[in-house]
Structure formats: C-alpha cells, structure tokens
Amino acid sequence: MSNEKGVFHATSFTNKASTLGTASPGREFLKQLLGKTIRVVLKDKLILIGILSGTGHDRNLVLSDCDAFHREGEELISRGNVIVPEEKISKISIPIPLQEEKDEETKEEKK
Numbered sequence: 217m218s219n220e221k222g223v224f225h226a227t228s229f230t231n232k233a234s235t236l237g238t239a240s241p242g243r244e245f246l247k248q249l250l251g252k253t254i255r256v257v258l259k260d261k262l263i264l265i266g267i268l269s270g271t272g273h274d275r276n277l278v279l280s281d282c283d284a285f286h287r288e289g290e291e292l293i294s295r296g297n298v299i300v301p302e303e304k305i306s307k308i309s310i311p312i313p314l315q316e317e318k319d320e321e322t323k324e325e326k327k
Contacts, residue, residue, distance in 0.1 A: 246271055249310070254279070256300055257307040262286065264298060265311065275302035 249268045256264040256277065266282030277300040284293045 253311055255309045255311050256305060257309075258300070258304045259306045260304075261306075262293075264300065266298065269297075272299075276300060277302075277305070277308075 246268070250270070252268060253265065254268050256266075256279070258264065263285045264279060264282050265285075266279030268277060269280040270278040272278070279298045279300060281295070282298040283295050284298075285291075286293065
C-alpha cells in the first residue's frame with residue numbers, strides 16, 4: 217500500500233465469520249467495484265456520484281468524495297463522504313468515461 221497523499225485505497229473487511237468462497241454474486245460484484253467511481257440514484261431521485269469505499273453487513277454503501285445532484289448536469293448540492301442506506305437506493309451504475317478519459321487510458325496502456 218502506498219503512502220502517497222490523495223491516493224485512495226479501498227479495503228474490504230468484515231466482522232462476520234469467514235464465508236470464504238461462499239459470497240453471493242451480488243457481493244462479488246460489489247467487491248469488484250471497491251475503489252471505483254459509481255453512480256447511485258436514490259428513490260427520491262437524488263443522484264450521488266462517488267468512490268465506493270465500503271459496504272455494511274446491513275447493505276449500506278459507503279461513498280467517498282461523493283457529489284450530490286438533483287439532476288445530472290445541474291448545480292452540485294454537496295460534496296463529502298456519505299453512507300447510503302440500502303432501502304433508499306433505486307439504481308447503481310458505473311459512469312461511462314468521457315471520450316477524453318478513454319483516450320488518456322489508451323495512451324497510458326501503450327507506454
């Protein structure tokens with residue numbers, strides 16, 4: 217693990233008894249998303265975009281560096297770290313990178 221400032225390192229841990237190899241497909245999917253930017257739409261239509269930094273055994277999501285909007289493209293309401301209760305979630309998605317970001321990733325891969 218790097219000690220660089222500003223670099224996010226996702227960590228997965230639990231206080232439940234070991235269930236190694238028995239995680240549900242949904243939990244495995246969430247583990248793959250740890251440390252990645254996700255978009256969460258709440259039932260009240262609020263949109264949260266942030267880094268998935270963890271989950272709770274009660275199915276809450278923890279988002280870091282989270283931005284909140286009423287509608288995509290509108291003015292930012294707030295920014296910070298958020299715990300999202302499972303019962304408030306309507307939809308979870310992975311934002312599609314802009315073409316510029318894809319071009320940068322392709323350049324880095326070619327190096």
